Structure formats: C-alpha cells, structure tokens
Amino acid sequence: MTERETVWKHPVLVQFLQQHEDCSPVTVHYAFQVYLNLAEVRGWRDVGFHYCRELKTPFVTGRSSISAALEAAYPVAMEDSLSHQQIQTLFTALRVGQHQFDRIMLAMCATDGSVVYYHVSNSIVEPEPPENSDMRKQQWQKKAASRKRHLAESIDSFSQSQEDEPS
8 A cells, every 4th residue: 555545544534535525635635734744743732624614625723732722724735826815715714613713824735745834814913022032032042052061961971981881
C-alpha cells in the first residue's frame, strides 16, 4: 500500500468523506494536508476537521497550546487567489457551533506538501508596543544564552567522562 493510499484511509478523513461526498477531492486533500501539518508537525491540540455548508468546503480548527484560543485554518491552493470579499465571507461562514472566529489562518498549500500560514484578522489589530517587543527579545536572548551554556557544559561533562574511562 502506498503512502497516498494510506492517507486516504485515515479515520478522520474516511469519516469526513462519508458525511460529505460532495466535496472536491482536491479541496479535501489540501484540508487534510493542513490537518496533518497542525496535528503532527506543529503539535497543535484539539485539531478538528470540519465542513462549512455555506462554502461547501472543509476547514480545520485547533489550538496552538493548551491555553490558546480555538483558531480556524482555511486551506487555499498556492496557485489560487482570494479577493477581499471572499476573505470577508470566511469570517461569517466559518464557525464551529456558535463560535465565530475573529482571526483566520489562510493555509497556503503547495503540491510538495508544505504549508504556509497567513493570519488574517477581521478588524484592525494594534501592533505590540516597542517596549513589549524589546522585553520579549531580551527574554529570548537570555533563554538562548542559557541553552548555549547548558549545551557547552553538557559537552564538557561528556568529554570529561570519556577521558576518565579506561580504554
């Protein structure tokens, strides 16, 4: 069985296809590509595969961390384009139960399996104040320096233990 045949037998995909036979196989493929990318590659939680009746297309939801809000990812083929009106329609059409999204990720899918995400907001989002950005940058630099020190100490410790062992 090839990898492609195995993917089409994934339980989430099989259940979705049984319930929504009218979906385009290409659209389903891209949506499932996003589903796998978020669940397996990026380690998202509560990843779900949904169907938008209004748009007659699948989309994916999930949380980037335990405390993060539920986000929607809308798959788009790399060669496709979306108008401003189409993007606005996504904000009214994509929902899970009564939950409507203020921010949607456009998941640009390439034929090689890669996915690039663009966050689109339904309103103007204020940029972060420079002080916050600077503080976060300093925290990241401290963390990176700490990891470098820890790595160097581990290498030294390992090297020392190798020298101490009799041959």
